[in-house]
Amino acid sequence: MGRYIAKRFGQAAIVLLLVSLFTYLLLYMMPGDPVYAMLGGDITREQYDIAYAKMHLGDPLLLRYVRWLFDFVTGEWGNSFKYSEPVRQIIAVRLPVTMYLGVWSIIISTLAGILFGVICGTKRGKAADSVIITCANFGAVMPAFWLAVLGMYIFSLKLGWLPTHGFTMPSEDLGLSIQQSILPLIALSVGGIGGTTRQMRSGMLDVVRQDYIRTARSKGLKESQVIWRHAFRNAVLPVVTLTGMSFRNVVAGAVSIEQVFGIAGMGSLLINSILSKDIAVVQSCIMIISIVVVMSNLLVDILYGILDARIRVE
Amino acid sequence: MEHFLEVKNLRVSFTGDIQKSIAVDDVSYYAEPGEVVCFVGESGSGKSVTQLAALQLLPVPPAVIEGGEVWLEGVNIMQYKADSPQMRAVRGGEVGMIFQEPMTSLNPVKTIGVQIMESVILHLKCSREKARERALELLGQVGIPDAAARLNDFPYQFSGGMRQRIMIAIALAASPKVIVADEPTTALDVTTQAQILDLLTSLAAKNNTALILITHNLGIVARYAQRIYVMYAGKIVEEGPAEKIFGHTAHPYTKGLLQAVPRLDDQNRRLVPIDGIGPSPGKRLTGCQFRNRCRYSSEKCCEEQALREIGGGQRSACIWSYEELKEQEKEGAEDERKETEEFGENVLEVKDLRVTYPLRKGILNRKAGELTIIDGISFSIRKGETLGLVGESGCGKTTTAKAILKLLEGTSGRVLLNGRDILPLREKEFRSQRKNIQMIFQDPFSSLDPRKPVEELVGEPLLIHKLVKDRAEYDRRVDELFCLVGLEPSMKNRVAHEFSGGQRQRVGIARALAAAPDIIICDEPVSALDVSIQAQIINLLEDLQQRLKLTFLFIAHDLSVVKHISHRVAVMYLGNIVEISDSEELYAKARHPYTKALLNAVPIPDPAIEQERERRMLPGEVPSVMKRPAGCCFCDRCELSDERCRKEKPELVWDGKKHGTACFQIT
């Protein structure tokens, strides 16, 4: 097991390296001078030169990359030009916000999606199936920001039930935190619920046709036992993959949702940093995201192994 | 009700895309405790559906149970809903089921212990500890060694035969009064098959359980059955005690089945296939369903035929009586198989062929070792000859075939095709030579591209090797090939799934013939086919050999088939050839203990003979290359093995020129 994990980390390191290089090149290729991105257009040549020197823009690309890489590896993630703050500090503020919302939305969408999916898969063709799958399909296709804007319009403005914006960690103010999280979580989860429901449903449909389900029935198990004891665990495997995949988007943050609800998370940080060519921040964000992706993949595989013994041996 | 289990007038249909199809049509049967009742019939004749319907295990759309009663111990269980407690108590409690596919019938993500105990707890209502004890006891009963340790293993950690034993354990969990075994051994080797069936029947006899055995292998029926139901197109066409069915066959369909199977005790007989293809539930005929394939059919057959009592508990649905059939049979006497005994030069010579797979490990996928699959085998095939290659599953038959065809890496030794060593050739150089050596595959379903018209598949070698000059010639050649294998050239634009299994295999043969190869390697070409169709294909191959002077390497695990078609036979065990000989000689005077055991395990479709045969079971599991014994590969299952066998590897020892055996204990 340890060996396996080591191997996976080895591979991951290569991918991370490639990702960082790729991002660096991409940022380099983007039009727009980083100096202007930082200082705005109304600057004198002196101002320009000062910033240019400060940002080492005169150095060869590769040198800058290698310098960045060295800094990153040694834990010195550099300073943000835009925020005049150490990148680590910025991310330390933003990541928990994003993770908090993201993890909850994953939990909600996975649990609800699985439940709905199982209902659909077992009641195929019945009314419950039709209703749920129609809702799920619509949920999966609803633009999240649209849902967010409509939700805020109704619940915050018209009904005045929930605050319009902002985010507070539950450790600071639990009540406020819950109130503020409701709308973003709904907006974040609806799509996931839809997707997971669909996946779970088709997984169930696949599995209930397998021979071992017939075996389970022939033992005289109740239909519900057949579903939860035998079908479920097999059908949930693809959902695990799906959920693992969605981790990537969780860390990347849901920019539009963050924007609508005025939440400062990784999404807006990443996008703003790209726009202002704040390379150190972008690179660090991407690295964090990639690391989470790698970890979540690993987690998914381990979970897979727990759920399905066959995978464990390979 | 007077019978323990009695099914009356069961009718099942399926709602299809286009129309409803009837799968089971008015079937009635019964079973008594301690009795072994067999259902036989071609694939698709409705055997499984009948049993599943009786237990309401069919998926309810699309299946519809249109009528019928199922009386179990005097209660009609058909009145209960599928998921009702009564029905659930019957399933697993009163009736245990064993399914065809041991590979897929166990839940892959749960340990076998859980799966067995689940059944125990459910029906015996006992504690987990009790259930565990019972599970251990069951595993012991079905012959799984070291049961306690294996309780926490997952199904994938067991071989096919062992999985089937676990299925049996599950079925037996609540000591049911009826066991339904739906083709429990079809996917298994002959040796394992014999083990499993012996186990089942002995357990059934011990517990006084009724055993309903579904199979299409008539040999099995002869060996174990007390009563037999023969099904065709959803109907029972003949039923009766086993001896009657075999000795006094009253229905032409049953007759057809019997004549179509090659038997170990055959003497140079040409197989008599049942013409045409099996029943299609969508297109039902009026009257006798078999009449379009029946050589005795007459106009009267168009009328509905009920089962008629013909004495001795035997009933048949044919308008003709036994005598009338016998009369007509004499007119079309059986034809003898012609023999050619002159063989030409060696077409293929294999010398000391070894195949290994690399074992990879670690971060960098380093090669950590080698797994020897084929351990140095040698044989040769002369022009016009058929060499049979038999052995249990996993012994390396396919690997040998692929190695000869240069489809594998890690091959060493020499493979001489027409005297030229082809192993060192690079793929590019060899590609043009490929037309000389072709292959017929085991699975007619997966060996044809499902999306291409078969004409393109058959004609492909012609184009690849530029064997035709123009389109007209191409068309002509393709038509010729179709005719050669007995297919209408007009069918050539269909795609694979529009053919029946037998027809597909014919397409595969046509493809192999297209480039006029020197030798054709047939990798179990008939093992996936129904007996009736199997006979057609065997006959076709024999005919083609006669006509085109073909050379075959014929791989099979069914000894009767191999014996039937081959001039010489090589017996393989765990990557070694343990015995090689002329086929008549081999069957008459087998020497190697493994060959003997194999022959012994093959059932003969005649209860009279079966009763007289001495039965010696080959112990142990089908071998695996991962656990190859040090000396003689067979030593751990061999009764005769001694110290030397365990240390040294025996070479083939030739008795005369033709009969080689690799065993220390024989010479």
Add this chain to the structure above:
Amino acid sequence: MDKETKTKIHLFFRRLFKRKLVMLAAILVLFFILTAIFAPLLTPYEPNKQDLTAILQKPSASHWLGTDEAGRDVLTRIFYGARTSLIIGVVSVLISAVAGVTLGLVSAYYGGLLNTVISRFIDVLMSLPSLMLALALGLVFGHSIGSLMIILGISTIPTYTRMMSAQVLSVKNQDYITAERVAGARNSRILISHILPNCFSPILVLLTSNIGMTILAESSLSFLGMGINPPTASWGAMVSAGCSKLLLNPVYGIAPGICVCLLVYGFNVLGDGLRDVLDPRLRGSL
């Protein structure tokens, strides 16, 4: 034989449309395709004709869905927006499918170094959040329809490659591929005429539902101000522009949003329907 294919096609559609939901979805999609094609006939207005004296009007008899911030008729722009959204959806999906499928095909079939290189490349693409990728590429390539399609295409390549690899791996060991090698066929022939067609049905299903995803992605990009260049009408741009004018002309933001939902829903259900029809195990139980 022509007749046979005809009945086959006929049968296919009969199976597909046997369920009312799929039928409904097909009608939806068809409806939007038709409005896109016949947009000019359906409305008296020009999509880009502005009337600066009548901006952001509420729905009225002359403008059924009101006007937008430049006084253009919202309904007209929805009709024309269907064109853009459909074209973006279809073309970018085709781009990513072609690229993704090719990569998957080649890497899984040949394996070895090629596979390693391609897999790592796909890993890299997968590690980058798709929105950020689209954003960065958008800055590099600009915001014309063409580049938008490429951008949206690139970010979905990994899905196809992964799926294709898995398919190829399962198909490549099938006997009929071995049969081709035995017959002496070249790799190119095997790949193109045997492996590809046999891997395609799951891809087809993915294709349909990805069209929807792409239309959604376009609207998200628009929301972040990274959408298509004006004055081209696109649903994404309309949803995002309309959303910020919810209080002025609510219909302006809601109507195109509903259209996006309906169209994407249509494609998804159609995709699901296709999956069911193409899955032989489900035949007869539909």
Add this chain to the structure above:
Amino acid sequence: GGQKSEETGQQKATEAEEDSKEKKTEAEKTEAEKTEAEKTEAEESKAEGTEAEKDTKNETDGVSETEAANTDKESEAAKSDVKAEDPAGKDSGDSAQIKTGGILKIGTPAEIVNLGYPGKPGSSNELIVMQPAVEPLCRYTKEGELDPWLCESFEADADALTLTVKLKEGIKFHDGTDFNAEAVKWNWEAFTAQGRTEIGAIKSIECPDDNTVVAHLAQWDNTIPDNALWLAGFMYSPAYAKENGEDKANVNPVGTGPFKFKEWKKDVSISFEANKDYWIEGQPYLDGIEFEFIADANTLTTAYQAGELDALGMIFGDSVSIMKATGEESKAEDGLTGGATISIVAFGCTDEKSPCKDLKVRQAFCHAVDWETLCQASGNGSMYYVNQWAVPGTWSYNDDVAGYPYDTEKAKELLKEAGYKDGVKINCYTVEPNTTQATMLQQYLSEAGIELDIQIIDQSRSDEMSGINGNWDGIILSAGRADVEIASIYGRSFTDEGVRYVGGFLHPEDLAEVISNAKAAKTQEDRAKYCKEMAKMIIDEYCMIAPIGIGSGVQYEKDYVHDTGILRKHMIAWTPEACWLDK
């Protein structure tokens, strides 16, 4: 508090002040107000003195025209607005009693990056947000005159080439260090060290005593007082900056302001808390000020309407139209002068590929568009139309500018003359928020046969194009600074030394000459004359820009918000110390 002061034995004044504050918090308002009243009186007398001094100085330097008596009164009145007990106070008249306490929450979509370090804050938004903590030497009066704040008085001498500033005494930075002449000197130097050229004319700075700073100029430049006392006049604590370095200092505004910087949650909020040692006793009234940054227009306005915010500031575009649609009234005064933004079309006149290098094409462009309607439609009413780069109603505005009336035929004709019979395609570079404007332009232009190819670019690309090294081959839709004092603004764009749009604009010598004349003018008359001439030249003669409109600025405040001063006298300067909430 009281206990502590007894122990340490501080001065009585401090004690009294502390006491008063304590009482205030204990809601014994009457007493508190009395104490306050005493202080205010004292202060007023001080302020009068300052004004008297200033009068004399202004006469000599002659820059700020004639210092009318009513100006004095007005500024006094403006100041006394702030005072609680002034019965003549206009704003506070109706709500009589100033209440203390509470936190003012101002919502804004603005993006803040720099906060206080000299020379770093560039945008007016940054200047607004930092004012609670960092104060300027001078604020502005409604007429756009400099109004001493941290300084007692100033004097600019054109002939002696000096700017002399007298500072108020007894003011301390938040870190406890003194605000004195050295601090001013350091601030000005730090400003220039950032590479900024606004006060580049200052050659050297000397500090004759603790409260006097004298800047020596290399040559006369009449923009120096404005730039030195306002732009470069925001006073940051040198001690803190030196100790913590530029980066830290830039996000930790330590000035003399009524509020101390408390916390900056990046992209979420900046909060300030009351400075108990503020140099105006009794002020500030609020416990704190918080800026909330909400980028989304819907959210911002909804939050305001839902009562989560007390005020909306620095808003534009959609937010304004939403607020309008919901019937809210902007509290901003009309006709503010300094620090507004102007939307312009900047023609790329130099690029070889640019059709706009032809004057006729530019003129055709201008004739083709109904600028006024465009301004109305695209500005959501928060913009008013101008035909030149100047603020109407100020001395630098030229009523004689002819401009280009909407005339499609004329435009076509001009195009034909320029050789574009079959129309012409012009690239239009714009950032996302201006796309609506661009599409509107597109519509007009297409009628005259000009095809506008809109390319949305990001801000940095736009800045790069319009920056010192940039150029563009069509037009840029962009915003510039509009102020009364336009010579330095023009200098930044239309001369070789410029920084903005310099690559794309022509630098004709005659214009350069007028600009430098305007800067060097010693009398207000000359200055106005040259400025007007400049404005006419770039429109009528060279047609290098097409103005779209000036953002008039909107400010929404709930009824209980008083005396913020935001957008009341000046676009940027406001009175954080005087705000109070009547909640």
